[in-house]
Amino acid sequence: ILNVEQSPQSLHVQEGDSTNFTCSFPSSNFYALHWYRWETAKSPEALFVMTLNGDEKKKGQISATLNTKEGYSYLYIKGSQPEDSATYLCVTGTASKLTFGTGTRLQVTL
C-alpha cells in the first residue's frame, strides 16, 4: 500500500445503526495516524491522534483502533445519529505533514 486508502467511499445508514470504516496505510516508517471529521461547509475537526500499535481511543459513541504492524485502523460509530453525517478522514502523519485519505462519506437518516 503506497497511499492512505479508506473504505467504503460512502455509506448510508439509518439512525441507531452502528457502523465502521477501514483505513489502510503503509506500515513502514509509521509515525502517527489521525482521524478527522469533516462536515460540509465546516473545517476538518480532529477526532483522534494515535501512535502506538494496539491503541484504542474513544470519544463519546466514536472509537478507533490501530494496528501499525499490518497497517490498518478502524473507526466505529455506535448508534449513529443524523449529526454524525460527515466525511471521516484517515490521515497518516510524519514529522512535517499529514497525508489524507479520500475519506468515507457517512449519511445518517431518520
Place this chain on the structure above:
Amino acid sequence: NAGVMQNPRHLVRRRGQEARLRCSPMKGHSHVYWYRQLPEEGLKFMVYLQKENIIDESGMPKERFSAEFPKEGPSILRIQQVVRGDSAAYFCASSLGGIMNTEAFFGQGTRLTVV
C-alpha cells in the same frame, strides 16, 4: 481562544492577477500548514512553516507559489499570475507542536476562483 482564522473566505481573481491568502493560527501555535483541495479531490499538503522558517515545501508548485510566516502577523500564501487551474479551496492548519503526534486545527478555508 479563537480558532484558526483564514481570510478572505472567498476570493475571485482574473487570470494573471495575484492572490494573497491569510492565515492566523490559534494563539500559541507556531506550526502552520497549508493544504489545497482541488475540485473532486481530497486535501493535498502544500507547505509546512514554523515561525519565519519553511520546514517542508515539497507539496508546493515550484513556480508562482510562495508562503511565509513572519515573526509578527499571519501566514501568507501567495499565488502570482493565477491560472484557472489554481481554482481550489485552500486550507490552513496550525498545531502546538509538530504534526506527528499532536492534532492540527483547521481554518474554514479560502475558496479561490480564477476567472
